[in-house]
Amino acid sequence: MLKTSQRKSFLYKPIKLNPPQILAIIFLVLVAIGGLLLKLPAASVNGVSWIDAFFTAISAATVTGLVTIDPGSTYTLFGEIVILVLIQVGGLGIMSFAVLVVIMLRKQIGIKQRLIMQEALNQPSIGGVIRLVRNLFVFSIVIEILAVFLLSLRWVPDMGFSKGVYYSIFHTIAAYNNAGFGLWPDNLVRYVGDPVVNLVITMLIVMGGLGFTVIVDLWISKEWRNLSLHSRIMIFGTIVVNMIAIILFYLFEQNNPATLGSLSGSDKLWAAYFQGITPRTAGFNTVSIGDMEDGSLLLTILLMFIGAGSASTGGGIKLTTFLVIVFAVITFIKGKEETVMMKRTIRNAIIYRALAITTISISFVFLGVMLLTLTEKAPFLEVLFEVVSAFGTVGLTMGLTFELTFLGKIIIMFIMFFGKLGPLTMAFTLARQSKENIRYPEGDVFTG
Template sequence: MIRKIVERLHLDPPKILVLGFACIILLGTILLTLPSATVNGAGLPWLDALFTATSATCVTGLVVVDTGSTFTVFGQIVILSLIQIGGLGFMTFATFFALIMRKKISLRERLILQESLNQISIEGIVRLAKMILIFTALTELIGGILLSIRFAFDFPLGQAIYFGFFHAISNFNNAGFDLMGDFKSLTAYVEDPVVTLVVCALIVVGGIGFMVVSEVYDYRHTHRLSLHTKVVLATTALLILVGTMLIFALEYANPKTLQPLSMLGKVLGSLYQSVTARTAGSNTLSIGDMHQSSLFLIILLMFIGASPGSTGGGIKTTTFATLIGAVLAQIKGKEDVIFFRQRILPHIIYKSLTVTLIGLFIVIGITMALAITEPNAPFLMVLFEVTSAFATTGLSMGLTPELSHVGKFLIVLTMFAGRVGPLTIAFALAQRKQKEYIRFPKGKITIG
């Protein structure tokens, strides 16, 4: 039925992707307004339900109400389902059910799946979808078991298991929703190596991209990694290391964050905040109590985000690496951008610049709008919240629950654009170039 409607409307893959996410958000909004979704039995107001459903589906993690104390188990399961579908992409699940029903995956469906997973071609796309589902199930299972064992020391066994798997799924999908109550996330476990390292591992694995995971897994047989995988792994490691060192240095003497902690706690706290800023959203330090320098650093890390084809957002690590490579090449007077003895094609540099500028325009435009609708909010807090929404990170300085109705709706649009927009733009840019029959004469302008 749905396939026939799509064919009659002649929708291309980007439009189907946008429409699919919108339909999931709408369904989630309706479910969260039901009386059975909230503890008070009244259901969420429509705008708050829309905000929460969008945040979950776009795997952001920004919340206007506390997840642990506001929602019933039914409401929390709805949120968790939206996170899982939004993180992996609804087409991945559609493919899964089609394979179970032994239905053939059509060319159109493969193209939509390609768009959903942000892949260059449709070759091996169904195999990749199968791998994603299996890998996700195993990773979330292992993470859930480890967290359940740790939480069993603090909660009754049933609650510990529920908490363990909820936080494993939430963080693997880089969503950042938590059940700890009072908007405090995982701050009680800032010095706990088990929770910190397990959650960090889930965030990183979910954020490096499924194509990278597949190549790393196959490395034992192929003994080779693509340029994409090398750039993703190198950039991810560098950002985590630099972020950890800078947060450690900037927050070391802050009495509200790292200063009271042991040396191990300081390192774990710095590591967690560096990793989670790359679009995860949960936190072990109080974000609102961090120094302005640290907050600005986190804004930069959030804007860069995770890697292509992952559960995370942002402009992506490969985009950032390409732009840095282009800048260094210009400074050195070289024509080509070289990574691992391979030349980056000019059109990739143009795409990177386009994605970055569009992201900047969105962040600047929404920040300007919120500065008007929320005149009493500090500018850094507004910029932080908007960047978090665009990068689908979910970290918050505490402004989101205090937003006006217009402000909440603007953040909803930003989260949706941050999750769907870059994918659609990347797909559109990857389309076949039209042949130019007219070439204008060269012109020169002065730069700098």
């Protein structure tokens, strides 16, 4: 027989949660609060269903941008502000805001909180995470204020002061946090050839997609040779991938009358430039996605799957993950033993991590596509596009989002949640870590 004290200890044994699990729970609480606020009568013009309210909330909190209803005509000013707050908190991180409050109150931040911050910002160690958060907020506020000013110069003359400034604030926060929310039904199609809108929005997208560690590193180092390996890979990789994407979009779409074909010479270049940058991280568009050529759609799917940088506001498997795998494959083809990037040897543990992230992500996308083919009556390419867009927290759609069934919405909501937290975070959240340290004899397996 157990003693009374033992029984109480057994019944009330505290549940121990690891940082990924705590992060997932905090994120779900944020989505729940956002969904409840968007369901309030004051948040919408004619009311929204529970599923649409929570779909919008999770799309905003994951900085995706997929919507089942038009935000600009459905939600009131209060509802749009709720979406804006969810985007900002979801993009910069709810734990980042919590740490900022603690810093302002001059309180001590414990090891457990630092571990959660490490997980949230995808940092290799807890050292410097608080300084990173402080720098992150300062930089983000400065950049967003500058972008609001520039967009206001373009939109205030057209819309008036209050509306022009508000639209500038909304789209600045959405772009910097890589969320594809727009207040126009056609997103930014009406500004396809506008230099100011194209440049400001894409610069915000790129800075948000590089990752906070890269931005801080640039801020501190200021010279290329002083940057970390991660920062150099991210900057170089972003430039190369974006340039290739811009060129390919122009070649694929230049004769398509539904996209670039009907535009003037300069507008064609602006459209190709914008669509080459936005797919990896943000869901803004200046041409009709559903009317693009199959080659452009497949390229967009690849870019959405690759995603942004680590510790950024974007999703996907991350650009560095993709590049590590590419270089590891090249190393194998060349018959070399060590993977080298920018004259630095990449540890095998990093390569294994990249392979794990990619394998889990492909498996999850495959599962999502298979489930959506059962719930939705849509062409396969539309389904694949929708799933990868949700996984990469991009927000682009060929039009399927507005037609999703109830079950389809649930599936996409879960995919957005998975994409935001990341494949390994979700795996660590659900799996029980093994403490075995046993080595077995080597064996050979035939592959290829």
